[in-house]
Amino acid sequence: MLEVHDLTVRYGNIEALRDVSLRVDEGDVVALIGANGAGKTTTLRAISGLVRPYRGSIRYRGQELTRLSAERVTAMGIAHVPEGRAIFANLSVQENLLLATYARRDRSRVQEDLDLVYSLLPRLAERRRQNAGTLSGGEQQMLAIGRALMSRAQVMLLDEPSMGLAPVLVVEIFRLLQEINRQGTTLLLVEQNARMALQIARRAYVLEAGRIVLAGAAREVASDPAVRDAYLGAA
Numbered sequence: 721m722l723e724v725h726d727l728t729v730r731y732g733n734i735e736a737l738r739d740v741s742l743r744v745d746e747g748d749v750v751a752l753i754g755a756n757g758a759g760k761t762t763t764l765r766a767i768s769g770l771v772r773p774y775r776g777s778i779r780y781r782g783q784e785l786t787r788l789s790a791e792r793v794t795a796m797g798i799a800h801v802p803e804g805r806a807i808f809a810n811l812s813v814q815e816n817l818l819l820a821t822y823a824r825r826d827r828s829r830v831q832e833d834l835d836l837v838y839s840l841l842p843r844l845a846e847r848r849r850q851n852a853g854t855l856s857g858g859e860q861q862m863l864a865i866g867r868a869l870m871s872r873a874q875v876m877l878l879d880e881p882s883m884g885l886a887p888v889l890v891v892e893i894f895r896l897l898q899e900i901n902r903q904g905t906t907l908l909l910v911e912q913n914a915r916m917a918l919q920i921a922r923r924a925y926v927l928e929a930g931r932i933v934l935a936g937a938a939r940e941v942a943s944d945p946a947v948r949d950a951y952l953g954a955a
């Protein structure tokens with residue numbers, strides 16, 4: 721469904737990614753794990769058209785994305801849920817959700833989708849008229865995910881969805897992601913919380929200093945001694 725081949729990204733003289741290749745199949749949950757600065761965010765930004773690759777190709781359902789604008793990529797059904805969430809603080813929860821639907825042609829189904837998002841995320845339903853800026857961190861993360869659902873994304877690129885959340889909320893977010901996947905959305909998940917990410921992923925990639933150093937079934941990656949030492953606290 722999504723194929724990244726030999727992707728190299730440079731910021732000036734800094735090579736953030738070097739020959740990164742990865743594949744996300746339809747219906748899959750794929751985790752991309754790695755330390756700070758490994759290039760995880762850059763990988764997602766390249767896929768969603770926010771940074772231009774220096775070299776390499778990114779294909780979605782056989783179509784080359786590399787030269788497309790971020791708007792075009794979104795319109796093709798790929799939603800980026802960025803780190804820091806990027807919600808509109810002065811708009812209500814519902815206004816934030818509705819903003820994600822403006823590019824859509826099938827306006828008639830907006831209410832249906834709102835109902836779906838509110839059923840998956842009852843906390844947002846209770847707070848639909850509240851200013852998004854006054855939501856807790858976990859609720860803002862749910863709103864960012866809700867917005868991707870409202871855009872009817874077929875693929876969600878999630879950048880550290882558990883960042884800064886209390887453990888009980890982390891569990892809630894991962895459950896939500898599993899449910900979203902069960903309902904048919906493909907997920908590419910960037911996480912520093914490798915333990916949780918590897919629990920819900922089917923396949924995983926480990927990124928170190930801009931290169932993929934390990935790839936495979938999530939269960940195998942989780943039992944790799946080097947991964948256990950570096951990312952799973954050797955538990």
Ligand code: ATP
Binds near residue numbers: 755756
């Ligand atoms: P983190 O987990 O800390 O968010 P990451 O794995 O997502 O890290 P990236 O944000 O992709 O890593 O960064 C990869 C490398 O590229 C880092 O060395 C970073 O400093 C560098 N980098 C990222 N964005 C820019 C930029 N706009 N200009 C210059 N260098 C950048």
